[in-house]
Amino acid sequence: MTVTLADVAARARVSPATVSRVLNGNYPVAATTRERVLRAVDELDYVLNGPASSLAAATSDLVGILVNDIADPFFGIMAGAAQTEIGGQEGTGRAGGEKLAVVCNTGGSPERELTYLTLLQRQRAAAVVLTGGALEDPDHIAAMASKLAKLADAGTRVVLCGRPPLPDGEAIVAALAFDNRGGGRRLTEHLLALGHRKIGYVAGPAERTTTRHRLEGHREALGAGGVSGAAGEAADQELLTVHGPYTRRSGYEATLELLRRAPDLTAVIGANDTVALGACAAIRDQGLRIPQDISVAGFDDLPFSVDAMPALTTVRLPLYEAGARAGRLAMGTEAPPPGGIATIGAELMVRGSTGVARVG
Amino acid sequence: MTVTLADVAARARVSPATVSRVLNGNYPVAATTRERVLRAVDELDYVLNGPASSLAAATSDLVGILVNDIADPFFGIMAGAAQTEIGGQEGTGRAGGEKLAVVCNTGGSPERELTYLTLLQRQRAAAVVLTGGALEDPDHIAAMASKLAKLADAGTRVVLCGRPPLPDGEAIVAALAFDNRGGGRRLTEHLLALGHRKIGYVAGPAERTTTRHRLEGHREALGAGGVSGAAGEAADQELLTVHGPYTRRSGYEATLELLRRAPDLTAVIGANDTVALGACAAIRDQGLRIPQDISVAGFDDLPFSVDAMPALTTVRLPLYEAGARAGRLAMGTEAPPPGGIATIGAELMVRGSTGVARVG
DNA sequence: CTGTTAGCGCATTCAT
DNA sequence: ATGAATGCGCTAACAG
Numbered sequence: 001m002t003v004t005l006a007d008v009a010a011r012a013r014v015s016p017a018t019v020s021r022v023l024n025g026n027y028p029v030a031a032t033t034r035e036r037v038l039r040a041v042d043e044l045d046y047v048l049n050g051p052a053s054s055l056a057a058a059t060s061d062l063v064g065i066l067v068n069d070i071a072d073p074f075f076g077i078m079a080g081a082a083q084t085e086i087g088g089q090e091g092t093g094r095a096g097g098e099k100l101a102v103v104c105n106t107g108g109s110p111e112r113e114l115t116y117l118t119l120l121q122r123q124r125a126a127a128v129v130l131t132g133g134a135l136e137d138p139d140h141i142a143a144m145a146s147k148l149a150k151l152a153d154a155g156t157r158v159v160l161c162g163r164p165p166l167p168d169g170e171a172i173v174a175a176l177a178f179d180n181r182g183g184g185r186r187l188t189e190h191l192l193a194l195g196h197r198k199i200g201y202v203a204g205p206a207e208r209t210t211t212r213h214r215l216e217g218h219r220e221a222l223g224a225g226g227v228s229g230a231a232g233e234a235a236d237q238e239l240l241t242v243h244g245p246y247t248r249r250s251g252y253e254a255t256l257e258l259l260r261r262a263p264d265l266t267a268v269i270g271a272n273d274t275v276a277l278g279a280c281a282a283i284r285d286q287g288l289r290i291p292q293d294i295s296v297a298g299f300d301d302l303p304f305s306v307d308a309m310p311a312l313t314t315v316r317l318p319l320y321e322a323g324a325r326a327g328r329l330a331m332g333t334e335a336p337p338p339g340g341i342a343t344i345g346a347e348l349m350v351r352g353s354t355g356v357a358r359v360g
Numbered sequence: 361m362t363v364t365l366a367d368v369a370a371r372a373r374v375s376p377a378t379v380s381r382v383l384n385g386n387y388p389v390a391a392t393t394r395e396r397v398l399r400a401v402d403e404l405d406y407v408l409n410g411p412a413s414s415l416a417a418a419t420s421d422l423v424g425i426l427v428n429d430i431a432d433p434f435f436g437i438m439a440g441a442a443q444t445e446i447g448g449q450e451g452t453g454r455a456g457g458e459k460l461a462v463v464c465n466t467g468g469s470p471e472r473e474l475t476y477l478t479l480l481q482r483q484r485a486a487a488v489v490l491t492g493g494a495l496e497d498p499d500h501i502a503a504m505a506s507k508l509a510k511l512a513d514a515g516t517r518v519v520l521c522g523r524p525p526l527p528d529g530e531a532i533v534a535a536l537a538f539d540n541r542g543g544g545r546r547l548t549e550h551l552l553a554l555g556h557r558k559i560g561y562v563a564g565p566a567e568r569t570t571t572r573h574r575l576e577g578h579r580e581a582l583g584a585g586g587v588s589g590a591a592g593e594a595a596d597q598e599l600l601t602v603h604g605p606y607t608r609r610s611g612y613e614a615t616l617e618l619l620r621r622a623p624d625l626t627a628v629i630g631a632n633d634t635v636a637l638g639a640c641a642a643i644r645d646q647g648l649r650i651p652q653d654i655s656v657a658g659f660d661d662l663p664f665s666v667d668a669m670p671a672l673t674t675v676r677l678p679l680y681e682a683g684a685r686a687g688r689l690a691m692g693t694e695a696p697p698p699g700g701i702a703t704i705g706a707e708l709m710v711r712g713s714t715g716v717a718r719v720g
Numbered sequence: 721c722t723g724t725t726a727g728c729g730c731a732t733t734c735a736t
Numbered sequence: 737a738t739g740a741a742t743g744c745g746c747t748a749a750c751a752g
Binding site for chain 1: 362405407408409410411412413414415420421422424429430431432433436437439440443444447458460461462463464465467472475476478479480481482483484510514608634637638640641644663664666667668669
């Protein structure tokens with residue numbers, strides 16, 4: 001029924017072992033023999049049996065890329081870059097040594113994150129790339145650390161991309177972390193320099209590393225700027241912060257809420273660009289102008305941010321480069337950074353959505 | 361070293377077959393025995409060997425979802441929906457019967473599309489979902505048809521989502537096609553009703569089904585509206601059409617080109633929303649207003665389209681619903697439509713970016 | 721309901 | 737450079 005290695009061997013008048021060797025290309029085979037075998041492969045339209053191959057070799061060519069939200073270009077860009085790096089070597093059309101880079105969407109659910117890792121472990125994946133911020137729940141962190149350690153034990157290469165290293169990060173090949181704190185700080189410094197003192201902050205989901213780091217950078221800048229230094233002002237800051245998911249809707253509603261709490265607001269920072277666009281919509285719906293009445297800033301610099309009117313001031317994260325590097329790290333084609341940890345810079349992009357704070 | 365089924369069996373004092381049965385849950389096992397086995401699984405921290413399992417059973421739990429561009433929410437939304445439907449049954453944390461839904465990014469390259477299919481075939485994937493428009497090159501169509509037939513032969517369920525059926529579509533389980541032609545027609549009818557007669561069209565990549573169908577709908581409406589009926593006007597239409605990739609940049613540059621060719625243009629249609637946003641930027645950079653001077657419309661109704669200023673008139677495609685349905689079709693949990701083919705409606709969303717055509 | 725037996729298709733020793 | 741033999745870990749008949 002289905003063509004096997006033995007069939008190819010018979011047709012090429014060689015032993016199965018020889019066919020295996022030419023297919024895997026990791027063993028010397030006479031040129032004429034190889035030719036004969038490849039011809040037989042084509043003629044029979046043979047396709048290697050992956051499971052059998054993986055079983056015998058005790059490793060597979062599967063590489064998993066985990067993302068929190070596949071519909072968000074933030075992850076799409078990183079995942080696409082990693083996948084290009086991993087599975088990009090334009091196949092021969094035949095059965096070569098290509099890796100199968102696949103992306104798995106956890107939807108931000110910690111359970112599904114663990115489930116996917118188990119599934120990948122079950123497949124004896126060659127590598128796993130985890131992208132984006134992590135949940136800060138202690139139980140989940142422990143479960144993840146244990147799971148990743150087992151994967152590493154079984155020979156799976158683990159790479160973190162846009163995610164800070166785990167407490168006990170021995171198991172991982174490398175962690176590429178974004179400088180969310182620094183980015184957040186620079187963004188707020190920019191607003192302070194424009195004279196803003198009442199700055200609303202629509203933060204991301206609570207208990208996520210990304211959310212916390214960006215917020216910490218923001219408050220760091222406020223403190224250094226003397227805005228939240230005085231007693232009583234910490235509570236004020238709490239008042240000016242609202243948490244929510246990374247959606248336009250969250251940005252819209254949180255901004256309305258902030259405007260209600262503090263009508264004298266002169267600027268709003270969004271957890272990311274999508275949230276910031278929601279904030280823009282809310283502000284305009286209130287009859288206010290951007291940036292004359294209220295400045296708005298985002299985070300990530302996704303492709304559409306430059307298209308907003310006015311164009312969005314934001315913090316650029318080199319998503320493609322980070323994803324590509326993670327892909328190479330997973331393949332073992334790039335040396336890990338010293339200590340296994342690298343911090344990736346975040347660059348402030350000043351555009352039209354932020355301006356001098358209005359007076360009064 | 362690594363824990364196997366036999367180890368679990370020994371610890372639970374049952375035969376390997378029994379362990380296999382409780383793990384796969386597709387065979388009656390005494391409750392107390394099952395309990396004992398599951399305890400042993402947990403104690404030993406056993407994880408099923410996927411390749412071995414797939415080899416013995418001659419099928420795997422892998423489901424591939426192919427997308428043209430993972431960084432584009434158009435695909436992200438469909439893929440995410442399909443993945444939720446396929447791998448969504450919140451795992452027990454242990455090793456259950458979950459399917460592994462994975463998305464593969466072809467980047468629009470026909471070679472990579474075929475390579476991924478071969479890789480999936482090699483893994484003996486349980487199902488494959490192909491999303492988005494297809495390339496119309498005859499060679500590629502033939503290669504795809506042949507490859508899909510082989511996959512189907514090997515027991516892989518093939519589902520098309522947002523892609524028209526293949527010429528000889530016997531092999532596929534179902535094809536869910538978007539009504540791109542109807543959507544394109546209604547969009548242009550809307551513009552004609554507003555008095556537009558000179559309509560620029562920034563089309564998608566040539567030789568793609570999606571591009572052709574949307575364009576056909578557009579021209580159908582023009583013909584019915586008497587705009588391109590007269591002789592000589594066909595050439596005029598060619599002049600008003602520019603092809604390019606689905607990018608903002610393409611929309612921007614093509615629009616500048618269209619404006620150069622026909623300064624009396626009163627409307628521009630983008631191949632999709634991203635392209636339309638690029639068109640908006642170009643128009644504004646020329647000092648023109650939307651929609652007073654020029655109307656702009658897109659396609660897809662991606663989440664950000666409503667955030668443009670003014671909000672984008674576009675054609676809504678129910679991407680999430682289509683993806684979810686494709687997922688269920690792939691799982692076999694939903695009956696295929698009659699004839700295996702279903703056309704999914706495209707709804708016109710009129711917003712602020714289109715208005716009455718200026719006179720003169 | 722449970723145990724026994726046989727492969728699944730390939731990679732890899734060892735020979736030659 | 738090639739062939740022969742062995743086993744990877746599991747599922748699927750069959751018995752019982």
